[in-house]
Amino acid sequence: MGLVVDDLAVYYRTLAGDVRALDGVSFAVGDGEIMGLAGESGCGKSTLGKALIRLDGRMRYIRGSVELDGRPVPVWDDLAMNALRFGEISIVPQYAMSALNPTRKIGMMVDELLHSRGIDPKPLHAELFRRLELVGLDPHVLGMYPIELSGGMKQRAVMVISTLLDPSLLIADEITSALDVSNQKAVAEALVEFRDRGFVKSTIMVTHDLSVLYQVADTILVMYAGRLAEKGPAETIIHAPRHPYTKLLIGALPEVGIRYGEHKLVSIPGRPPSLLEPAEGCRFRERCPFASGRCVKQPPFCDVGDGHALACWREAA
């Protein structure tokens, strides 16, 4: 069944007005699917990830609906969401370093966390040990303080804790971004392993790094300035993107093997628009080399077949 999001909009309240960080997004994530959510800073990807589990004080629900496994998810109702958090919907936050309580040994923190949810931790210990070993951590880490672990170890420990209750939906927010390449690989592979073993059903992996997504994600959703730009199978998005933004973004990525002098990469000129009362129409049109008169109207996010969808007038016809 998975996750179905329909026309979800979440704005940030500021003194200057509403910042339309998430402005009507609709998509679905199937069971067992790892969906990569990509985009540059300020495109709304983290806002989307957070909106699915907890709206913080500055975030304001505007419209839209969310369904998980056929049941509605009341994202606007903080108290009602509490019943779903950790059990049904869980998150691996951006900085695992700050997700762990520095004054508690990790094992004690896990027990306290489970108690707070009204769950007896004892029967879960065997499973906790097994999963720690699965991600290459010795169960002794439970007797250690967070400061005693490296960044990669902490990230993996948080992943195990977040998924302990086998959530239907896991949101992994920039979990590889602060890590070295070798740790990055271990953490990303652990995510796939968790899916393969059924610890989590659907996963949304939020990151700015498309090359990591290509390694682990089944589908990739690219966002731009609070809206969806393109969604499709990872292979299609990386090798046959059709939205001008995705094309330019992928063209700007340096890779091992590409050298300045032999092959000069080009950037995307301009900057994303301000999301404080943005102009009508396609938000990429100011930077788009193919922009035309039609682009003053917002292009619909339409399907072009094989699970590939995008929002661009050039492709809509």
Added chain:
Amino acid sequence: MLAVDHVSKTYRIGTFGGTSLPAVRDVSFEVAPGEVLSLIGESGSGKSTIGKMILRLSPITSGTISFDGADVGGLHGRALKSYYRRVQGVFQDPFSSYNPIFKADRVFGLLRDSYFGGVPDGEWRARVEEALASVSLEPDQVLGKYPHQLSGGQLQRMLIARALLLEIDFLVADEMISMLDASTRIDVLNLLGDLKARGLGILFITHDLSLGNYISERTIILRRGRIVEMGATGRVFGSPQHPYTQMLLASVPRLHSRWERGAAAEALADDEAETPLVQVADDHYVAAA
């Protein structure tokens, strides 16, 4: 131009400095004018420490760093000031390089106060505008603004413009573009490429192998403060000899091939022993395993 000769750095750690942590161990390399040398390593490999020692932000424990033959460690007063006229650094977080309560272009004003007191107003303005233009910034878009009104890419380019005003010969770029978005970071990288063509020597410190590969002629792979592999970028990336380099390259996420699941994840042996660099090919050196 810049020569680093058997340099080591040991940090004193612990409450009373009782324990020591070797951060850089016996590192030697040279950078020629117009050359970009990438210093690649994971966190804790000592790559930033080397940059700090070159910039005299951190003292050297043993060995020497010399710039055009003069020992950098012995510079004081006027000599140090003229060293900074030729060698500058740009760091990872552009927001922390600016004082948030002053306008961003104050960095140019400070520069004028300490180095260009005799330059008349009109000429100084022209110089600033020229430096901004060479990093493709519009002067009226950035001058008179506060740091929070500018993007990370703009701030980072202003810092490069500041370095250009000094007409520097050598730039230490420590994770300079790691915080920028994909669409803007390539601009800054290409800018470094243009500057290199003008004869600027660059030490490009990064943990991102693909960025290092894109811009540099020569590459050094550091591990725990020691050089494990060094040479022409094409050789180091094309035929890596040291198991650590091979593991790093296998872990880099790429757009054209997928990871081999599980491979290369095994821990490499911790070689604490001295491992001298051995030449394996023309301009390609590897620490003997």
